[in-house]
Amino acid sequence: MNTPQLITHSLRTLPRHRLRTAFIMLSSFVGAAALTFVLCVGEGARRKMLVTVRQIFGDSAIVVVAGGNQLMGGPRPDAARLTLDDIEDTVRGMPEIELWDPQQTMTVAAKHGNAAATVRLLGQSERSERVWSRSVSRGAYFDAMAVKRLDRVALIGETAARSLFGTGDPIGGEIQIEAVPFTVVGVLERFGTDIHGMDRDNEIVVPISTLMRRLANVDTIAAAKLLLRDARQGEQTAAEFRRRLRSRHALTSGQSDDFRLLTPVEVQRMMGKARSVLSLYLPLAAAVALVVGGIVAATLMLGAVSARIREIGLRRAVGAQPKDIAFQFLVETSVSVFGGGVAGIVGGLLAGQLVASRLQLTGAFSWNAVALALLMSAATALLSGVIPARRAARLLPAEALR
Amino acid sequence: MIELNEIGRTYTRPSGESVQALTGFSLHIGRGELVAIVGASGSGKSTLMNILGLLDRPDSGSYRFHGDDVATLDVAGQARFRNRHVGFVFQAFHLLPKTSALENVELPLLYSDRSPVAGLGRKALEAVGLGDRMQHTPSELSGGQQQRVAIARALVNEPELLLADEPTGNLDPTSAGEILDIFAALNREGKTVVLVTHDVAIAARAHRVIRIERGRLVADDSRESAAATGRTHR
Numbered sequence: 347m348n349t350p351q352l353i354t355h356s357l358r359t360l361p362r363h364r365l366r367t368a369f370i371m372l373s374s375f376v377g378a379a380a381l382t383f384v385l386c387v388g389e390g391a392r393r394k395m396l397v398t399v400r401q402i403f404g405d406s407a408i409v410v411v412a413g414g415n416q417l418m419g420g421p422r423p424d425a426a427r428l429t430l431d432d433i434e435d436t437v438r439g440m441p442e443i444e445l446w447d448p449q450q451t452m453t454v455a456a457k458h459g460n461a462a463a464t465v466r467l468l469g470q471s472e473r474s475e476r477v478w479s480r481s482v483s484r485g486a487y488f489d490a491m492a493v494k495r496l497d498r499v500a501l502i503g504e505t506a507a508r509s510l511f512g513t514g515d516p517i518g519g520e521i522q523i524e525a526v527p528f529t530v531v532g533v534l535e536r537f538g539t540d541i542h543g544m545d546r547d548n549e550i551v552v553p554i555s556t557l558m559r560r561l562a563n564v565d566t567i568a569a570a571k572l573l574l575r576d577a578r579q580g581e582q583t584a585a586e587f588r589r590r591l592r593s594r595h596a597l598t599s600g601q602s603d604d605f606r607l608l609t610p611v612e613v614q615r616m617m618g619k620a621r622s623v624l625s626l627y628l629p630l631a632a633a634v635a636l637v638v639g640g641i642v643a644a645t646l647m648l649g650a651v652s653a654r655i656r657e658i659g660l661r662r663a664v665g666a667q668p669k670d671i672a673f674q675f676l677v678e679t680s681v682s683v684f685g686g687g688v689a690g691i692v693g694g695l696l697a698g699q700l701v702a703s704r705l706q707l708t709g710a711f712s713w714n715a716v717a718l719a720l721l722m723s724a725a726t727a728l729l730s731g732v733i734p735a736r737r738a739a740r741l742l743p744a745e746a747l748r
Numbered sequence: 749m750i751e752l753n754e755i756g757r758t759y760t761r762p763s764g765e766s767v768q769a770l771t772g773f774s775l776h777i778g779r780g781e782l783v784a785i786v787g788a789s790g791s792g793k794s795t796l797m798n799i800l801g802l803l804d805r806p807d808s809g810s811y812r813f814h815g816d817d818v819a820t821l822d823v824a825g826q827a828r829f830r831n832r833h834v835g836f837v838f839q840a841f842h843l844l845p846k847t848s849a850l851e852n853v854e855l856p857l858l859y860s861d862r863s864p865v866a867g868l869g870r871k872a873l874e875a876v877g878l879g880d881r882m883q884h885t886p887s888e889l890s891g892g893q894q895q896r897v898a899i900a901r902a903l904v905n906e907p908e909l910l911l912a913d914e915p916t917g918n919l920d921p922t923s924a925g926e927i928l929d930i931f932a933a934l935n936r937e938g939k940t941v942v943l944v945t946h947d948v949a950i951a952a953r954a955h956r957v958i959r960i961e962r963g964r965l966v967a968d969d970s971r972e973s974a975a976a977t978g979r980t981h982r
Contacts, residue, residue: 351858355851362846660842663803664901665831665859667824744804747838 352670356677366650370643370679371686374723377636378687382694382719383701384632388624390702390710395620398540399613404479406577408584409608410591411569427566428605430554436590437572442583445573447477448554452562456510456550457522463509466549467523469557469567477571485517485532493553496560500528503547504536521550524561528552539706577610584609633722640683640726647679647734651741658738659746668739675738679731687723691716749908749940750777750800755809757795757963769795770963773809777942779908782935784954785944792963793944794913800942801834801911802826831859835902839914841894843886843901849873850882853900860905872900876930892923899930910934910941916950928953 360367402409412428430448437443450469455462474480475487488499500521507516507530516530537546558564574583584607595604651658658671695711702710755773760766769792777783787793798804799811802818805826811819818829830836843852854869873882876896886894895915902910912931916924928950935941943954951957959967 348858348860348864351864355858358851359844362844656840656842657844660838660844661855661859662827663801663830663836663842664856665827665905667827667859669824670827670859742804744798747803747842 349673352673353677356674357681359674360678360682363650366646367682370646370682371689373639373642374636374683374686374726375639375690375693377632377639377726378690378719378723379694379697380635380690381629381632381722382691382715383698384628385625385715385718386695386698386710386712387701387705387707388628389712389715390698390705390707391624392621393709394707395617399617401479401537401540402571403608403610403613404573406574406580406610407477408572408574408580408587409569410572410587411606411608412566413604413606428568428570429566432591432594433567433570433572436587436594440583440586440590442575442579443572443587444575445473445477446570447471447474447573448567448570449474450554450557450562450564450567452557454524454550454561456506458510458516458519461510461512463506463548465503465506465509466544467557467561468549468551469554469562470551471554474551477573480535480537482532483535485530487532488553493555496556497553498526498528498556498560499531499552501532501534501551502530503534503549505545505548506550507533509548523550523552526560543705580609581611629718636687636719636722636726639686640730643679643683643726644730644733647675647731648737650678651675651734651738654738655741655746658741659743659748662741662743663747671741672735672739675735676728676731679734680727683727683730684723687719687727691719691723694719749779749814750775751810751812751815752776752799753810753812755799755806755811757792757799757804757806768963770799770806773963773965775958775965775968777940779940780935780938781956782932782941782954783943783956783958784951785942785958785960786946786948786951787960788946791960793960795963796960797911797913797942797944800909801836802829803836827859828861831856831905833907833909835899835905835907835910837895837898837902837910837912837915839917841886841891841898841918843894843897845887846885848883848885849878849889849897849900852886852897853904855901856905862905868904869900872904873897875903876900890923891919892926895919895923895927896930899927899934903934908940910939911944912941913944914946915943916945916947924950 410428410433433446433448437446447470452467454465454467456465471493472488472490481487482501485501487501488497492499500523502510502516510516510521511519516533519530521528521530534547534549534551540546554567572587574580588603588607591605592603597604661671695716698710702708752773752775755770756768757770758766758768773796785793785796795804799806802821806819810817813829813833821829844855850869850873853872857864857868870879870882873879876899878893878896878900881889881893886897889897910931915931916927919927931941931943932953943950945951954971956968956970958965
């Protein structure tokens with residue numbers, strides 16, 4: 347047998363069965379594209395998650411959220427109150443906490459002249475600039491005095507500035523937030539979208555005191571971020587803070603916390619779960635699609651063996667050995683499955699880039715994803731060819747020619 | 749060249765019933781003979797043909813080819829035997845569709861372990877008068893032309909034995925005559941030709957007619973006179 351010639355010959359039979367080859371390629375295309383897409387977008391989402399967590403926690407921080415055991419959705423109406431004094435008093439006497447910043451948020455209507463926008467309003471202290479590592483790109487951050495005096499000053503995000511001021515300069519401009527006039531003193535540094543897909547540039551930051559008294563009329567805060575002096579002290583500091591806050595809230599040992607502490611270690615744990623979804627379960631589901639593609643290919647090729655039974659008989663009659671027949675069917679199946687797979691990888695990469703750019707994910711590409719998809723396609727290609735090849739080889743020439 | 753001794757072949761039908769296709773069948777065919785095998789359908793002539801070409805294996809008896817026992821060859825050995833020594837021509841042509849005449853003719857070379865020689869396929873097609881149709885696909889050729897492509901395919905590996913199973917069964921009388929002329933000419937060039945047919949007119953052109961009924965040889969007529977008076981001179 348002349349192997350290179352037999353391979354060439356097998357390849358030339360593919361376009362002669364155009365529709366079947368197309369279906370086989372399509373089935374593995376879909377699987378490989380899904381796998382590549384999920385892996386790449388997952389990689390982008392993982393990076394985004396890491397960046398966001400770094401943005402929230404920096405090197406070392408603890409976030410206190412009002413309400414117990416409730417991570418998402420903010421405080422509930424029945425949740426215990428978390429006040430500025432709670433944090434103030436708890437932190438006093440804890441030198442391991444370097445700096446802290448309270449936060450309260452609400453969604454508001456903001457206006458400038460005839461322009462109006464719905465934005466997320468954040469109340470923060472002047473320390474927020476350091477604690478959240480987000481400063482202003484133009485203008486100046488408000489100071490402690492502004493917070494003390496309930497000044498009506500605002501820092502505006504780029505999206506909100508564009509909605510309200512268009513191309514004009516927002517600094518020094520006057521805006522109405524829920525009909526209360528504010529003066530814009532700075533433009534916030536660009537942030538992009540956060541992990542929930544929220545545009546963090548569609549925000550306005552005002553002194554927390556102003557928000558609590560002049561706008562929301564509340565005396566509680568939603569959360570606070572505590573900056574630690576020493577990253578290694580995170581868990582002990584969190585435990586100490588928890589003990590102190592519990593005693594201040596007069597919680598007995600049977601009661602659960604009426605607040606929630608997010609520490610770097612806990613967030614790592616949560617991220618681990620999210621990451622296993624992104625980098626294990628979703629790709630697993632996509633890999634199943636590829637396997638199904640392989641099964642489709644195997645089924646179609648089994649049908650081809652029956653349809654081409656006379657051809658097989660003839661090949662045997664002119665001297666093909668069973669292994670030659672098996673080899674031909676293996677090549678035909680593998681090449682169409684693998685070809686579809688490679689096309690699918692390219693398609694999945696393109697779709698991944700498209701979606702990633704829409705979601706503002708960066709780094710939505712990984713060689714590992716390409717390598718894994720290639721490997722899976724190759725394995726599927728070989729495995730899906732085995733059964734048809736064996737079936738074809740087992741035919742008896744006299745019966746196949748009948 | 750060919751010695752069949754006491755060949756028996758029994759098939760089992762899907763219903764479980766067993767059919768004796770050949771019983772105690774003995775036959776010698778010498779080099780350069782032109783033999784016709786005739787018999788009603790179901791008489792066992794196709795089984796005989798398959799056993800001669802090692803497409804099927806006898807249950808009993810022996811098959812010697814140039815003195816070698818070939819019935820006991822393993823599957824790979826049988827394939828090599830078919831590739832080297834036998835050219836098959838079938839009633840239904842069995843050409844690969846959408847494939848050029850040349851590529852069809854070269855198919856046996858694909859499975860040959862001889863070193864490739866350029867132009868064998870072309871030479872075989874020219875020998876059957878289709879040198880100008882090499883790139884045509886079967887659907888672009890008439891039935892007679894398709895069968896000539898099939899004959900070229902049978903010749904391409906230069907076998908000693910040509911086995912034809914009702915080669916003119918699907919053809920009009922004119923094309924059938926042309927095909928028979930080709931076989932006769934090949935026989936004159938020294939090929940041993942075995943034609944299976946139920947057409948008495950075809951059988952009349954053979955030197956020797958073997959008649960089968962119910963798996964048994966019932967007549968073996970050598971007709972040197974027919975050969976002498978016919979178009980086939982030796």
